[in-house]
Amino acid sequence: MEDMYREVILDHYKNPRFNGELDPADITYQDDNPLCGDMIRIDLRIDDNNRVIECAFSGQGCAISQASASMLMEDIQGKSLEEIKDYTREDILDMLGIELGPVRLKCAMLSLKVLKVGAYGVQEWIED
Amino acid sequence: MEDMYREVILDHYKNPRFNGELDPADITYQDDNPLCGDMIRIDLRIDDNNRVIECAFSGQGCAISQASASMLMEDIQGKSLEEIKDYTREDILDMLGIELGPVRLKCAMLSLKVLKVGAYGVQEWIED
Amino acid sequence: MTIRFDANEIKRDFPALQRMVNEDVPLVYLDTTATSQKPKKVLECLSYYYSNSNANVHRGIHTLAEEATAGYESARTKIGEFISAPSAKEIIYTRNTTEAINLVANSWGRANLRSGDRIVLTEMEHHSNLVPWQMLAASIGLEIDIIPVDDNGCLDLEVYEKHLDKNPKAVCVTHMSNVLGTLNPIKEMATQAHEHGAVIVVDAAQSVPHMPVDVQDLGVDFVAFSAHKMCGPTGVGVLWGRYELLDGMPPFLGGGDMIKRVYLRDFDTNELPYKFEAGTPAIGEAIAMGAAVDYLKGVGMENVWEHEQDIVSYAMERLEEIPGLTVYGPEAEKRGGVTAFTLDGVHPHDISQILDVDGIAVRAGHHCAMPLHERYSLVATARASFYLYNSYDDVDKLIKGLYKVKQVFG
């Protein structure tokens, strides 16, 4: 936290990439964190090889939740659903480049949760 | 507690005065302290001037509860019910001649409680 | 004018307020509404108890058991006097405000309410004074009427009167809102409730710690509060209730201490207050709550209240200077030391996190008052709250911090 929110987080928050909705989409899922009201929706279009050809997120909430969604969208371009399965908490924290306490971790992980539950169902999402 | 239980307490416990039941009696009442199982019953015979002409106690329990009952019986001989109303916690403690913590106080006061409630009903007995 | 005290001197009584955060910034604690810090005297009392007189209460004869029992009961007496309760037997130790309200809902509620009966709640309640009643309502079939919050952040008392005309059995209301700071006119509300035959249950979690509270003068029926918000430890709180009401209620939890006699298939209930204290209570914490009361009495509750009034007036003045910042709730004169606010374009979580870098501790979120936030179409606010140990200087640091937040998100 030395440098408050890193430039890159604020940049993604203020200028979110892949922001919006896809209609139609192959996969659409949304969830929220009632504790703070963060909300994220993710839409995906998938090709025959199960690769992400298009994606978008929408929602509202704090800088951490929105920036991590924006960064995640950027990162999954062209990835297969199999590869998305492998995303971990560490990947998100690496993108953000800051340390987070338990409450903010939930903000940071919301987009990954929405992505994974959307792609595979709840079983795949082990939160703790 | 320096001298453990004073001689007089042990004497009253081992050789209770006025121990037994009166049949018939003008007033009979009993109560117990479920916390420790102390039980006291008091029988009184009263003359036309509302004076105690005969009294007896029976029961079981610790030395403090039984000795204080025995001492109390000795003390109320010939007293009027009016005078009995005036008995206080201090009177009992003076008879016993020792200091007592909250749990043992209940043991010590049981006979006075039985006497007062028997003579006047619950209203007269304000414990605390 | 009041006999003002020096908050910076008071601050020295509180070990946690001496600490640094993020290695080298001094803590500015503005989160008392969530829980207060504890003065040294209270911590010493706790530590003394556990190092000397620790024993189980009520049943023991040995020295430690007698000391523990005497401490536990004398704290009860102190707490009773603190709120002018007619008798210490009306002081029931609970875990917290929440358990106290659950006790009323379950014991008084189940014994006295029937399907179709009405109860009145308000839009500004903490979840603690909503959910227990919702659970009861669902279980036995009650109708719930809600007093809305008006645009000044106050209860709409005209609606209250309309609800009373439907003859509710209970009115459940907070003395002071933990978000808006609103101080509700409990005395008047109690009179009205009683005129309509309703019992009034007051969530005093935010009033007892901050102002003189006299339950007899208020004329209410039940009052709930928590030690941890009034300089005491966690794990203990109080339900006060009128003797006749408490005496007529069935027990809540079953176990040791709340019984007079137990048989294999049945039991006899103990007297007040033990009837409602099942199992080993929070003995050390109750004794330390007594020490917290001593501490607050030493400062004087009138003084605490006046001080907080000064601080919150100043805070609101300064906060409202900040462009894009909105403070919710009534003017300073009608509120306690709580200010919930939003800042355009910045989520409250981000406000709290960036303030934390400078050691400034504020809460962000729904503060356990989701329906109230809903009423303002908000999902979260940031909240700075004040206590006897907060100074004007703390407010200045908050304001400076908020300008920094604006700059980061500018």
Add this chain to the structure above:
Amino acid sequence: MTIRFDANEIKRDFPALQRMVNEDVPLVYLDTTATSQKPKKVLECLSYYYSNSNANVHRGIHTLAEEATAGYESARTKIGEFISAPSAKEIIYTRNTTEAINLVANSWGRANLRSGDRIVLTEMEHHSNLVPWQMLAASIGLEIDIIPVDDNGCLDLEVYEKHLDKNPKAVCVTHMSNVLGTLNPIKEMATQAHEHGAVIVVDAAQSVPHMPVDVQDLGVDFVAFSAHKMCGPTGVGVLWGRYELLDGMPPFLGGGDMIKRVYLRDFDTNELPYKFEAGTPAIGEAIAMGAAVDYLKGVGMENVWEHEQDIVSYAMERLEEIPGLTVYGPEAEKRGGVTAFTLDGVHPHDISQILDVDGIAVRAGHHCAMPLHERYSLVATARASFYLYNSYDDVDKLIKGLYKVKQVFG
């Protein structure tokens, strides 16, 4: 043989055990079954928490709130590991054993039991594991079957089997009696209960503090225990339950933290373990309970158990030498470190009080087990109980004290 530890060295860890009573006699604390003393490390943990990281949990972002939350949750993890719980989410903080059992009776019981269903209790239960079930039984109409205590102070397991043939829904039994010391064959009883489709609720207030307990190995469904009996503070205890059971249960108390969302007339329940933790929990005390677990783990629960076995064997040997003294319950090999006894012609209260003169702290009374005392046609017993900090020397002092009691009443 075991790796023995030196109780006199352990004793030095406990500040209260250094104190004098009646001005100049050293304390001999033989009342751990009521509550244990606390090691310095636990008190330091408590004090450190309140002096540094004190904040409300779960909702805060600022440094103190994060520290408090991390401490509170890491204590949960430690406690879960201590009893080999599959997941820390199964560890529910309660006030004490009593509240934990009330939680099961009210939440699991009301959701799963119907009028006419049977439950099995035992004659040796503490009131905590009787009264909540009696209250439930009276409220919804259950039949209660009782396992009697045989002449050796053990449960009559033949009667247990007969009760199981009536297909009860729950078996509620203590792991170790707080009067007789009897260690019940919980693993076997659990297997039998499950064969008959019953859930088994174990009062582990006297086992978890004194021996290694592995809830998975025992194969039980619910386990309840209190911090204050295992070197921790008052005000906090634990309910452990199997995940599927807890997950399927409705909430118990309503309020903050146990909700996901709250509307004006309705709410959504939170996940485990928070679903059952309403309002501000005993944060400091839970963290200190974690420190107590660390302390006990450091000594080793096998060692604690072996030590207590040695001490209680010795104590029974010595006690039974005293003419007119009767010890109740099974032989030393079948019991934990508890000895309840009577002395002909002397009421237990008098025993306790006279021992106190010499600094020896024992309990006298029904020890919250009136039905068990009834079974022996007693109203009270004196009880000396032992823990890791008690030495052979303590036993010798007790014996000497009892001879003095005899002399006074001789």
